[in-house]
Amino acid sequence: xxxxxxxxxxxxxxxxxxxxxxxxxxxxxxxxxxxxxxxxxxxxxxxxxxxxxxxxxxxxxxxxxxxxxxxxxxxxxxxxxxxxxxxxxxxxxxxxxxxxxxxxxxxxxxxxxxxxxxxxxxxxxxxxxxxxxxxxxxxxxxxxxxxxxxxxxxxxxxxxxxxxxxxxxxxxxxxxxxxxxxxxxxxxxxxxxxxxxxxxxxxxxxxxxxxxxxxxxxxxxxxxxxxxxxxxxxxxxxxxxxxxxxxxxxxxxxxxxxxxxxxxxxxxxxxxxxxxxxxxxxxxxxxxxxxxxxxxxxxxxxxxxxxxxxx
Numbered sequence: 628x629x630x631x632x633x634x635x636x637x638x639x640x641x642x643x644x645x646x647x648x649x650x651x652x653x654x655x656x657x658x659x660x661x662x663x664x665x666x667x668x669x670x671x672x673x674x675x676x677x678x679x680x681x682x683x684x685x686x687x688x689x690x691x692x693x694x695x696x697x698x699x700x701x702x703x704x705x706x707x708x709x710x711x712x713x714x715x716x717x718x719x720x721x722x723x724x725x726x727x728x729x730x731x732x733x734x735x736x737x738x739x740x741x742x743x744x745x746x747x748x749x750x751x752x753x754x755x756x757x758x759x760x761x762x763x764x765x766x767x768x769x770x771x772x773x774x775x776x777x778x779x780x781x782x783x784x785x786x787x788x789x790x791x792x793x794x795x796x797x798x799x800x801x802x803x804x805x806x807x808x809x810x811x812x813x814x815x816x817x818x819x820x821x822x823x824x825x826x827x828x829x830x831x832x833x834x835x836x837x838x839x840x841x842x843x844x845x846x847x848x849x850x851x852x853x854x855x856x857x858x859x860x861x862x863x864x865x866x867x868x869x870x871x872x873x874x875x876x877x878x879x880x881x882x883x884x885x886x887x888x889x890x891x892x893x894x895x896x897x898x899x900x901x902x903x904x905x906x907x908x909x910x911x912x913x914x915x916x917x918x919x920x921x922x923x924x925x926x927x928x929x930x931x932x933x934x935x936x937x938x
Contacts, residue, residue, distance in 0.1 A: 634716050646839050646921035647721035650832045654724035658832070660825045662735035667818040670743045681883045682744070685816075687874060688809075689739055690751040691759060692802060696732040698763045699794060702771040703729060706786060709778045721836060728829040735822045743819075758869030766863060767794060780848040781855045784841055788859040791837020795830050796902045797867045801895045803827045805874075809884040838902070839921040842909035846917055853910060864899055871895050901927075 635641050642648065674682065707722045740746040755763070770789040773782050806823045810816040844852045875888040882888065905920070912920060 634714065642717055644918075645717040646918050647718045647836065649922065650836060651717075651721040651724055654721065654728070654829075654832055657828050658724055658728050660731070662731050662738060662822065665735070665738075665818050665822050667738065667743050670739070670816045670818040673815045674743050678883070680878065684809075684878060684883045686744060686746070686751065687754045687877075688802065688805065689736060689744070690754040691870075691874070692799075693733070693736040693740060693751070694755060695763055695794065695799070696729060696736055698767055699790065700726065700729040700733055702768050702790070705771050705774040706783075706790070709774045709783060712778065718836075718840070721832075725833055725836065728833075732826050732829070735826070739819055739822075743816075756870065756873035758866045758873055761866045762789075762794065762798070762863065762870065766866070780844050780852050784844050784852045784856050785859045787837050787840050787844075788856055789863065791834055791840070792860060792902045792906075793863045793867055795837065796834050797864075797895050797898045798870060799830055800827075800834075800898050801871060801891060803830075804894055805886065805891060808886055808890075813884065834902075835921060838905050838909075839917070841906055842912065842917050842920060843914075845906065845909045846912060846914060853906075856906060860899070860903060867899070868892060868895055 674685075677685065703722070703726050707719060707726065710718045710722060740751075767789050770782075770786040774786055803823055803826070807820065811820045841856060845856070871891050872888065875882055875886075875891075908920060909917065
């Protein structure tokens with residue numbers, strides 16, 4: 628590979644109005660938080676007074692998030708490489724912050740496991756249910772690493788749907804909602820709640836980037852990409868809902884912390900519908916309108932985060 632020119636010194640230059648560059652500006656302001664600086668002392672005290680069942684459901688949720696954050700950190704690199712190979716510098720610049728933030732999420736969840744729950748050298752994979760394994764052990768890595776040998780628009784779209792729309796837009800956001808319902812309402816685990824709030828802020832930008840990327844692919848390549856997106860969304864939705872159902876099953880009929888399976892299934896479906904509606908609108912957008920839609924999606928996700936964190 629050789630370079631024939633560099634974008635920043637070419638006639639085109641760096642587009643600072645690009646949606647990805649605007650997200651990068653927000654990442655620099657909002658994404659620079661230190662997982663090691665969050666105080667977990669009260670969390671350790673709360674852990675000591677939890678019942679065995681409360682500890683178990685907390686470990687289950689953290690084990691799902693810990694492995695999930697590790698997976699998205701490991702599996703993001705092929706997308707970054709694909710974007711770089713296409714010379715989309717503004718998008719690649721944002722994706723550098725994306726990977727940095729995912730790595731911090733891994734660190735924070737691991738701090739909770741080791742410093743609060745006291746988990747060291749213990750296998751937590753028994754908490755990974757069949758639907759969870761289908762998404763994180765199979766669908767996500769397969770879709771992302773396919774980009775190493777197939778960087779077609781459809782392959783990119785299926786990778787982004789899996790990562791941004793299902794894993795982040797449905798599962799992660801539903802999981803964050805669960806943490807706040809379980810702990811913030813009861814004024815427990817303040818360090819965990821603080822860290823989850825920071826993670827949610829990061830994810831709002833990640834999801835907005837996914838909406839942008841998929842919208843761009845639809846705008847550039849039309850119906851084949853749109854049809855692939857719809858097929859992928861519909862294929863993975865049952866597994867996403869299955870993850871929620873399988874979290875509740877061991878504790879039926881009374882989930883600790885008063886959590887409701889029906890409430891969380893409805894929340895997950897609402898997240899799915901919200902993402903699907905965003906993408907449907909992309910079919911008729913110009914590139915300028917696409918930029919505006921991306922900003923609206925990022926704003927919507929940020930507002931949702933503020934509403935939950937402030938609840």
